[in-house]
Amino acid sequence: DGGITQSPKYLFRKEGQNVTLSCEQNLNHDAMYWYRQDPGQGLRLIYYSQIVNDFQKGDIAEGYSVSREKKESFPLTVTSAQKNPTAFYLCASNGRGTADTQYFGPGTRLTVL
Amino acid sequence: GIQVEQSPPDLILQEGANSTLRCNFSDSVNNLQWFHQNPWGQLINLFYIPSGTKQNGRLSATTVATERYSLLYISSSQTTDSGVYFCAVGIAGTYKYIFGTGTRLKVLA
Numbered sequence: 001d002g003g004i005t006q007s008p009k010y011l012f013r014k015e016g017q018n019v020t021l022s023c024e025q026n027l028n029h030d031a032m033y034w035y036r037q038d039p040g041q042g043l044r045l046i047y048y049s050q051i052v053n054d055f056q057k058g059d060i061a062e063g064y065s066v067s068r069e070k071k072e073s074f075p076l077t078v079t080s081a082q083k084n085p086t087a088f089y090l091c092a093s094n095g096r097g098t099a100d101t102q103y104f105g106p107g108t109r110l111t112v113l
Numbered sequence: 114g115i116q117v118e119q120s121p122p123d124l125i126l127q128e129g130a131n132s133t134l135r136c137n138f139s140d141s142v143n144n145l146q147w148f149h150q151n152p153w154g155q156l157i158n159l160f161y162i163p164s165g166t167k168q169n170g171r172l173s174a175t176t177v178a179t180e181r182y183s184l185l186y187i188s189s190s191q192t193t194d195s196g197v198y199f200c201a202v203g204i205a206g207t208y209k210y211i212f213g214t215g216t217r218l219k220v221l222a
Binding site: 090 | 143144148153199208213
């Protein structure tokens with residue numbers, strides 16, 4: 001079945017550690033996105049990529065990094081520079097930017113201990 | 114930047130009731146989507162509706178782009194409709210979406 005997978009579902013991290021969240025899609029979509037959601041809040045854009053080997057900062061990129069080496073994959077690294085990383089992280093993709101429906105993965109819940 | 118506001122922020126209904134959720138946006142957009150976030154956090158597409166009216170079962174949506182708002186109608190609500198409803202607008206000429214703050218719906222049996 002076509003879709004977006006994220007792993008792991010739950011992730012626990014000690015302060016000072018970098019962690020990488022995985023996002024894979026088999027929808028043949030060009031554009032991929034990472035969002036952060038805090039409890040009771042909406043979604044905020046971290047990074048997005050329109051095409052392989054290209055990505056742009058969203059509204060809250062500080063303390064995060066991404067890569068886009070393959071069309072199917074858009075991993076997110078939460079670095080130790082991110083001051084408050086505990087949150088729910090959602091990956092999304094679509095085929096033609098904002099002229100298309102956006103689809104979401106199931107999310108990763110990151111907790112910093 | 115574009116502001117996206119949703120109302121009401123919270124809504125409690127008895128099963129079988131109807132409701133209307135509203136999404137206002139502050140500038141022209143080229144896309145508007147409605148999503149339902151279930152209790153496990155998964156976001157499900159409901160409608161891609163930059164303008165006009167669409168219906169899908171008990172749900173329907175209307176976007177009036179010239180007046181910068183969209184409405185989501187839920188009829189004969191069921192407990193499985195509970196969750197958070199988000200609208201998201203696409204910014205013309207970019208690949209960026211802006212999400213509203215959501216409407217939290219609880220349907221009581």
